[in-house]
Amino acid sequence: MKATVPITVASLKVACSQCNLVELCLPFGMSESEIDRLDELVGARRKIKRQQHLYRAGDPFEAIYAIRAGSFKTDVLLEDGREQVTGFQMTGEMLGLDGISTEAHSCNAIALEDSEVCVIAYSKLEELSRVVEGLQLQFHKVMSREIVRDHGVMTLLGSMRAEERLAAFLLNMSQRFTARGFSPAEFHLRMTREEIGSYLGLKLETVSRAFSKFQDEGLIAVQQKHIRILDIVGLKRLIQHPTPRP
Template identity: 70%
Template sequence: MDLQLPPTLRQLRVACSQCNLMELCLPVGLSEEDVARIEALIGNRRKLKRHQALYEVRSPFQALYAIRAGSFKTTIVLEDGREQVTGFQMTGELLGLDGISTGQHVVSAIALEDSEVCVIEYTRLEALAREIQGLQAQFHKVLSREIVREQSVMMLLGTMRAEERLAAFLLNLAQRFAARGFSGTEFRLRMTREEIGSYLGLKLETVSRTLSHFQEEGLIEVQHKNIRLRDRERLRGLIQAPLSH
């Protein structure tokens, strides 16, 4: 129980309760001394305004970023100058993993709203992982989950119809919100419909038309950027059987 935890660990649990870094420390059975070292590692925070870049393509890789509040999109710029959205990240998720292999970022990370991140200097994280038993294994679990997520997106774009893509996207968002203690049926889209289309490989008109069709069918309720999932089971069913027109 939290009441029995040492003060340092109790504070860290509160600070990181919505953070992906919880998986890097709390389950490992750390001593107070190790917890204090990790607290020092993630103590630096950075605030960003809406549309501000956390880092840009080809900028030097120096740190990972745990989203403490807010949300982001990651993007690349295509040869014709168009922006391609490669992902959306929310509170409790990590940014910056794209830069580990090459030493520079291969995407840009842009705040979708006023946001705050915890800055984790990567060289210090690596050094600490060598010293704290179990920390490296937990970090590898985070990396593995990101690989699985990327594979899921590739399958989404390669095999699904427009209705299936959008249904899967909404259900995925709902699941991620619910996992962080928020409502899994009502949420606000921080990204634009154009950005959703870029991510899903759909035109803006297709996204708008499909959302309207979902609302007409009683699957969702849309009010500007606010979404309410009215029939999650039927939405799931769309991924196997397209909605009739």
């Protein structure tokens, strides 16, 4: 029988020290005493319903966000209506780093499912990271990781063909689900084919066809948004050995 946890104000408050995302989130690598101090940092949680915006391009920048539950996409809208998805974010990942440079957000963050974020006031983060040893480094690492990730996407968009892109995307998702304790081989995508396509620089039809092709070749089993990876080695091979060359 399960113990009932009494609902108190204290238990509703966010506490990094209590959060089971520690090893994915900002506190990673910090000592216990440091993490205790982090609890001052996170002001509030905020719930965002599916399809709603966490922030929009142009919004004044005040805070960054750590995803506590759920997932998001970030995108940029061009004047002529074209949309570019710049990333998909899952639990433990940060949102809003783009806003620091101009003190206004430069993209939209939209929940792919009902989600919850920890609100981290940037002013407090600055303040605290001057004092708490590991926080400064960890925050810099988070930003740097975002830059490295973006370079990876640029490589994908700049030099890979459609099937390689999708294979890379699936392997990346698998790896991130694994890091969160889910199955590496079976997962549920929260985004549409069109959003995947936008992210990968492809049309939704091309994404769909590539999914079907992978299925025909026995690499994966697809049923709508549900994916089962049957041959992870085969997918990796697709990326390393593109089209046979002279």
